[in-house]
Amino acid sequence: MNPIAAVGRLSLDVFGEVGRMTNFAMEGAFAAVTPPFFWRPFLHALARIGFASLPVVGLTALFTGGALALNIYEGSIFPDANAFIPQILGVSIVRELGPVLAALMVAGRCSSAMAAEIGAMRVTEQIDAMSTLSVNPFRYLVGPRVLATTIAMPLLVLTADIIGVYGGYLVSVHLLDMSASIYINTLADFISSEDVTSGLIKATVFGFLIAVTGCYYGYRSSGGATGVGNATRTAVVAAAVSIFAANYLLTSLFVDF
Amino acid sequence: MSEAPIKIDIQGLQKSFGANHVLRGVDLTVPAGKSLVVIGGSGSGKSVLLKSVLGLVKPDRGSIKVDGRNVARQSAGDKKHIAAQTGMLFQGAALFDSLSVWENVAFRLLYGQRNKRAASKDKAIECLAQVGLAPEVGELRPSELSGGMQKRVSLARAIASDPQILFFDEPTTGLDPIMSDVINNLIVERVKAIGATAISITHDMASARKIADEVAMLYQGVIIWRGSPDELDNSGNPMVDQFVSGRADGPIQMQVRKFTRR
Numbered sequence: 001m002n003p004i005a006a007v008g009r010l011s012l013d014v015f016g017e018v019g020r021m022t023n024f025a026m027e028g029a030f031a032a033v034t035p036p037f038f039w040r041p042f043l044h045a046l047a048r049i050g051f052a053s054l055p056v057v058g059l060t061a062l063f064t065g066g067a068l069a070l071n072i073y074e075g076s077i078f079p080d081a082n083a084f085i086p087q088i089l090g091v092s093i094v095r096e097l098g099p100v101l102a103a104l105m106v107a108g109r110c111s112s113a114m115a116a117e118i119g120a121m122r123v124t125e126q127i128d129a130m131s132t133l134s135v136n137p138f139r140y141l142v143g144p145r146v147l148a149t150t151i152a153m154p155l156l157v158l159t160a161d162i163i164g165v166y167g168g169y170l171v172s173v174h175l176l177d178m179s180a181s182i183y184i185n186t187l188a189d190f191i192s193s194e195d196v197t198s199g200l201i202k203a204t205v206f207g208f209l210i211a212v213t214g215c216y217y218g219y220r221s222s223g224g225a226t227g228v229g230n231a232t233r234t235a236v237v238a239a240a241v242s243i244f245a246a247n248y249l250l251t252s253l254f255v256d257f
Numbered sequence: 258m259s260e261a262p263i264k265i266d267i268q269g270l271q272k273s274f275g276a277n278h279v280l281r282g283v284d285l286t287v288p289a290g291k292s293l294v295v296i297g298g299s300g301s302g303k304s305v306l307l308k309s310v311l312g313l314v315k316p317d318r319g320s321i322k323v324d325g326r327n328v329a330r331q332s333a334g335d336k337k338h339i340a341a342q343t344g345m346l347f348q349g350a351a352l353f354d355s356l357s358v359w360e361n362v363a364f365r366l367l368y369g370q371r372n373k374r375a376a377s378k379d380k381a382i383e384c385l386a387q388v389g390l391a392p393e394v395g396e397l398r399p400s401e402l403s404g405g406m407q408k409r410v411s412l413a414r415a416i417a418s419d420p421q422i423l424f425f426d427e428p429t430t431g432l433d434p435i436m437s438d439v440i441n442n443l444i445v446e447r448v449k450a451i452g453a454t455a456i457s458i459t460h461d462m463a464s465a466r467k468i469a470d471e472v473a474m475l476y477q478g479v480i481i482w483r484g485s486p487d488e489l490d491n492s493g494n495p496m497v498d499q500f501v502s503g504r505a506d507g508p509i510q511m512q513v514r515k516f517t518r519r
Contacts, residue, residue: 038368044355121353128313129351132424133414134340134369 031143050152065167118218153207344415
């Protein structure tokens with residue numbers, strides 16, 4: 001094959017996919033915030049995505065906070081290294097690790113589940129059936145999931161922030177003999193409301209991306225069980241990559257302003 | 258007695274998927290209140306024809322008029338118009354796994370028409386009774402039902418809003434002969450009770466004879482024969498004869514790709 005033609009074809013495929021996904025995301029956002037609303041599927045999605053993700057997000061944050069505290073202590077060249085733990089740990093968790101790790105865990109849990117569920121509905125004609133029953137399947141399936149994930153993610157990240165910082169507290173106070181009051185006071189001095197807000201804005205964007213990628217690949221899946229499997233795998237990879245890319249862009253934005 | 262008005266009028270319908278020309282100019286009319294069964298082999302375009310009428314597949318050419326409105330070039334209003342008056346039984350039942358049986362039956366009432374849950378549930382239970390299912394079945398999940406029960410639930414869902422047009426996609430596929438007969442009887446009974454116009458597609462000849470007022474055969478993307486169920490055995494068309502008798506020898510040749518080792 002002509003290499004120039006191959007590059008051209010690949011570019012067209014990539015830009016075509018990005019264009020289709022952008023269009024899907026805009027339609028998904030519109031469906032999430034305009035009537036008709038489907039409250040029952042929304043509450044169901046909120047429970048499955050938000051509440052059911054708490055254990056895995058909490059555990060991830062707890063262990064990450066603990067490990068971070070140990071790394072800061074061990075990696076420091078200063079004799080009073082544990083004095084730096086709360087400030088470095090707090091800012092790292094709240095700005096970066098909390099939102100990114102929680103989003104990755106939710107992407108693994110929920111983006112794949114959305115792709116699999118909607119994909120299975122596509123290949124078993126359930127989406128066609130919905131159309132024949134006077135219900136817009138896009139609005140019923142995509143709108144509630146996008147809204148639920150976008151709302152659930154900041155709440156999950158806020159919880160992850162608290163648990164992550166608590167993980168650092170457990171290690172610092174019980175393992176590294178740091179004073180509890182110093183840990184808490186230093187943390188309070190160094191974490192600003194801007195840090196927390198930037199983390200929550202990231203979480204909101206990540207939630208939207210997770211839902212859009214999961215729904216997009218599920219909605220477009222075809223080819224039976226293999227097609228659904230491919231959609232599920234692609235959804236998780238695309239969600240993870242989009243989380244990292246969005247994280248970099250948002251961090252650049254927050255640093256500049 | 259005056260003839261029934263034309264409910265569905267399909268003219269010159271064409272649809273291709275890449276190089277595969279599935280429908281090559283289908284002409285069909287269905288009078289109001291009549292049951293038309295389209296027969297044809299696997300891959301003859303029956304499902305594409307049905308999905309085109311339902312608006313699930315956009316045809317390349319031709320017109321599909323329902324009550325005089327061309328739904329082949331649908332506006333949002335036309336889509337709502339046809340969706341509001343149709344019910345469909347899918348080949349694989351296509352029940353929503355995440356919902357209970359009664360919620361499946363009442364899906365249009367709950368989410369399309371925004372009726373109250375209690376009233377929708379009552380209507381669903383009533384529809385389940387019409388297809389011979391007990392109220393307790395309503396609380397089950399579709400995965401807990403047998404294939405025959407799933408088809409019956411799908412039929413109950415199709416008739417729940419008293420549609421004027423009913424579509425049946427291979428209603429007896431995958432069922433044993435007795436359950437097939439039960440489903441056929443239910444279809445005949447419900448279509449008559451509602452007074453609906455029905456289009457069914459099948460390759461089950463027993464089913465076609467039972468539920469049809471008229472039969473049409475689709476072959477290579479065009480309608481090659483049309484007549485009453487009684488005429489099926491004396492159609493005078495060699496392709497219909499071969500299909501009805503289920504013979505491998507005849508003018509219809511199944512494409513079998515031979516495997517050759519290099």
